[in-house]
Amino acid sequence: xxxxxxxxxxxxxxxxxxxxxxxxxxxxxxxxxxxxxxxxxxxxxxxxxxxxxxxxxxxxxxxxxxxxxxxxxxxxxxxxxxxxxxxxxxxxxxxxxxxxxxxxxxxxxxxxxxxxxxxxxxxxxxxxxxxxxxxxxxxxxxxxxxxxxxxxxxxxxxxxxxxxxxxxxxxxxxxxxxxxxxxxxxxxxxxxxxxxxxxxxxxxxxxxxxxxxxxxxxxxxxxxxxxxxxxxxxxxxxxxxxxxxxxxxxxxxxxxxxxxxxxxxxxxxxxxxxxxxxxxxxxxxxxxxxxxxxxxxxxxxxxxxxxxxxxxxxxxxxxxxxxxxxxxxxxxxxxxxxxxxxxxxxxxxxxxxxxxxxxxxxxxxxxxxxxxxxxxxxxxxxxxxxxxxxx
Amino acid sequence: xxxxxxxxxxxxxxxxxxxxxxxxxxxxxxxxxxxxxxxxxxxxxxxxxxxxxxxxxxxxxxxxxxxxxxxxxxxxxxxxxxxxxxxxxxxxxxxxxxxxxxxxxxxxxxxxxxxxxxxxxxxxxxxxxxxxxxxxxxxxxxxxxxxxxxxxxxxxxxxxxxxxxxxxxxxxxxxxxxxxxxxxxxxxxxxxxxxxxxxxxxxxxxxxxxxxxxxxxxxxxxxxxxxxxxxxxxxxxxxxxxxxxxxxxxxxxxxxxxxxxxxxxxxxxxxxxxxxxxxxxxxxxxxxxxxxxxxxxxxxxxxxxxxxx
Numbered sequence: 269x270x271x272x273x274x275x276x277x278x279x280x281x282x283x284x285x286x287x288x289x290x291x292x293x294x295x296x297x298x299x300x301x302x303x304x305x306x307x308x309x310x311x312x313x314x315x316x317x318x319x320x321x322x323x324x325x326x327x328x329x330x331x332x333x334x335x336x337x338x339x340x341x342x343x344x345x346x347x348x349x350x351x352x353x354x355x356x357x358x359x360x361x362x363x364x365x366x367x368x369x370x371x372x373x374x375x376x377x378x379x380x381x382x383x384x385x386x387x388x389x390x391x392x393x394x395x396x397x398x399x400x401x402x403x404x405x406x407x408x409x410x411x412x413x414x415x416x417x418x419x420x421x422x423x424x425x426x427x428x429x430x431x432x433x434x435x436x437x438x439x440x441x442x443x444x445x446x447x448x449x450x451x452x453x454x455x456x457x458x459x460x461x462x463x464x465x466x467x468x469x470x471x472x473x474x475x476x477x478x479x480x481x482x483x484x485x486x487x488x489x490x491x492x493x494x495x496x497x498x499x500x501x502x503x504x505x506x507x508x509x510x511x512x513x514x515x516x517x518x519x520x521x522x523x524x525x526x527x528x529x530x531x532x533x534x535x536x537x538x539x540x541x542x543x544x545x546x547x548x549x550x551x552x553x554x555x556x557x558x559x560x561x562x563x564x565x566x567x568x569x570x571x572x573x574x575x576x577x578x579x580x581x582x583x584x585x586x587x588x589x590x591x592x593x594x595x596x597x598x599x600x601x602x603x604x605x606x607x608x609x610x611x612x613x614x615x616x617x618x619x620x621x622x623x624x625x626x627x628x629x630x631x632x633x634x635x636x637x638x639x640x641x642x643x644x645x646x647x648x649x650x651x652x653x654x655x656x657x658x659x
Numbered sequence: 660x661x662x663x664x665x666x667x668x669x670x671x672x673x674x675x676x677x678x679x680x681x682x683x684x685x686x687x688x689x690x691x692x693x694x695x696x697x698x699x700x701x702x703x704x705x706x707x708x709x710x711x712x713x714x715x716x717x718x719x720x721x722x723x724x725x726x727x728x729x730x731x732x733x734x735x736x737x738x739x740x741x742x743x744x745x746x747x748x749x750x751x752x753x754x755x756x757x758x759x760x761x762x763x764x765x766x767x768x769x770x771x772x773x774x775x776x777x778x779x780x781x782x783x784x785x786x787x788x789x790x791x792x793x794x795x796x797x798x799x800x801x802x803x804x805x806x807x808x809x810x811x812x813x814x815x816x817x818x819x820x821x822x823x824x825x826x827x828x829x830x831x832x833x834x835x836x837x838x839x840x841x842x843x844x845x846x847x848x849x850x851x852x853x854x855x856x857x858x859x860x861x862x863x864x865x866x867x868x869x870x871x872x873x874x875x876x877x878x879x880x881x882x883x884x885x886x887x888x889x890x891x892x893x894x895x896x897x898x899x900x901x902x903x904x905x906x907x908x909x910x911x912x913x914x915x916x917x918x919x920x921x922x923x924x925x926x927x928x929x930x931x932x933x934x935x936x937x938x939x940x941x942x943x944x945x946x947x948x949x950x951x952x953x954x955x956x957x958x959x960x961x962x963x964x965x966x967x968x
Contacts, residue, residue: 495670498670499670499673499674499677502670502671502674502940502943502944502947503674503677503678503940504898504901504902504939504940504943506899506902506905507902507936507939507940510924511682511685511686511932511936512685514685514686514689514924514927514932515685515686515688515689591801594801595801595803595906598803598906599905599906599909599921599924600921600924600925601924614801614803614804615803618803618807618910621807621810621811622811622815625811628804628807628808632800632801632804632808635800635801635804636796636799636800636801636804637799639798639799639800639801640795640799643795643798643799
């Protein structure tokens with residue numbers, strides 16, 4: 269056994285000081301200050317919150333700042349990629365033409381020196397049997413073999429690419445109708461987020477009202493109201509959203525209506541549970557003794573105290589609303605074209621997946637990142653609001 | 660116990676009745692009849708069609724007729740496929756949907772639970788991080804994106820599996836994967852957090868202190884208790900696997916009920932929409948009921964009792 273070294277001053281008796289024993293080292297925080305502090309310390313949640321704020325700002329201001337609109341079509345510039353390999357041909361007069369080959373639709377597009385797409389290059393001659401197209405640049409000739417997807421000069425020497433260029437006129441490329449993907453993406457964010465927020469708000473009001481009333485009234489009214497909720501929750505909600513969409517025809521308002529009118533059941537359950545426990549508290553009895561009316565007790569005393577679980581449910585409802593909306597749009601029941609949401613953008617990209625797989629990337633990434641952000645924020649909020657996890 | 664089962668069954672009947680009523684009136688609130696199309700029909704033909712399908716009856720009579728039909732398990736004729744009844748449409752699609760759905764459910768349980776256990780037992784080490792990263796991605800990426808990306812990579816680029824249909828056994832891989840991806844992730848996360856919570860219980864320490872083998876402690880005391888939350892979500896999982904098939908069957912061109920449902924929506928085939936909705940709802944309710952009963956068998960602490968009136 270080794271001896272444990274203890275410094276001699278450690279053996280000195282502690283001073284007895286009543287005041288020091290009562291000293292509280294940590295600053296006293298209200299509940300919400302504590303929640304804010306703990307949420308701050310949660311990195312994924314703050315990252316999520318930051319991303320959501322960025323997304324909302326982009327959705328509000330993006331379409332205003334964009335050069336393009338979400339509906340403006342340019343069929344000559346359809347399916348242009350965001351990044352392409354350029355070729356350069358200089359004729360004998362010294363005039364250089366820069367262009368790129370779009371392997372998806374086998375077209376050549378002219379590119380300006382600053383990287384903007386100037387337009388489609390028309391072949392001088394098309395040989396459909398040999399699957400070749402001839403292009404004239406001044407006195408130089410370039411042959412495009414559409415079967416092998418190769419470019420060569422008239423003498424057979426292959427063209428070598430001069431470098432990569434980011435598409436400066438459409439930063440994320442264009443879709444099959446030649447619409448700017450970035451503008452549609454921003455506009456889609458606007459629609460998807462609006463649907464999600466409004467539908468969640470509708471759910472919030474119905475759920476809180478219904479659940480609050482059931483919990484507060486209690487007894488027979490509660491039993492009947494909760495039986496109704498039980499019946500509704502047995503029905504697969506997706507089916508009902510679809511049915512409502514069929515009846516009211518697709519469009520922005522009916523998406524909101526369909527999602528808003530169906531998904532309040534969870535909220536109602538949670539609010540009811542909270543109210544049931546809270547209404548036994550003495551301060552409710554005190555309020556009632558002082559003559560406060562039922563609505564006043566509900567709104568002033570019971571609901572503010574159950575705001576934590578409500579908030580968590582709300583943040584979790586938003587991503588599921590985005591999910592449902594994109595699901596509906598994907599099977600053709602969402603917003604009507606030319607309007608765009610993340611769901612319609614994804615389903616449009618899926619149509620052209622074989623030729624232009626990269627078009628799926630942006631809408632899919634937008635949905636997934638938004639999902640991450642809201643889920644992280646929701647998890648963080650739940651942890652921050654849970655008093656058991658309080659440090 | 661028996662009283663509880665009876666009460667549940669009664670509630671299911673009430674729910675089914677509510678669903679039938681609601682769907683019926685929703686579908687009849689749609690403007691335009693089932694035979695309104697660009698091609699104007701002769702008034703006589705229109706009248707004859709209406710008479711054949713009892714569409715000239717007052718609404719309440721149509722409702723009663725429909726209700727009687729549903730009670731005798733007859734969901735009526737399809738308005739868009741001449742000569743096909745809704746029953747036949749369902750019978751045609753059911754095997755495909757059931758097969759992919761059952762395989763997906765097996766995948767969810769057989770992959771999700773072990774992944775969660777591995778993650779929980781290796782808490783904060785690389786297997787845990789790996790599982791959690793995959794699970795987080797799986798929960799955030801929509802199933803149709805997983806489906807199309809998988810289709811592009813494995814069927815179009817690599818050619819390992821057919822792009823559509825189920826004629827080949829390899830055709831099942833992608834639909835089942837896309838269908839179950841979200842729920843594998845979800846169950847893995849749930850199993851992980853539930854097992855972590857169970858591992859901290861006092862009875863786990865007691866079991867260890869008694870000198871039981873590590874395997875016995877883990878499987879008999881830990882797993883059995885931590886799997887209860889997993890079993891509770893199986894009901895909603897089944898429901899979502901079935902409704903998830905709408906999109907998956909569309910993408911992989913599988914002739915299941917989900918595809919028929921989406922088709923009947925685009926065709927505005929109202930009897931088919933009604934019939935398939937009611938069928939789905941009935942199947943789901945039975946599934947959720949079965950899962951609840953299973954729950955009862957697994958956890959002897961739970962005693963279901965009918966509500967005292």
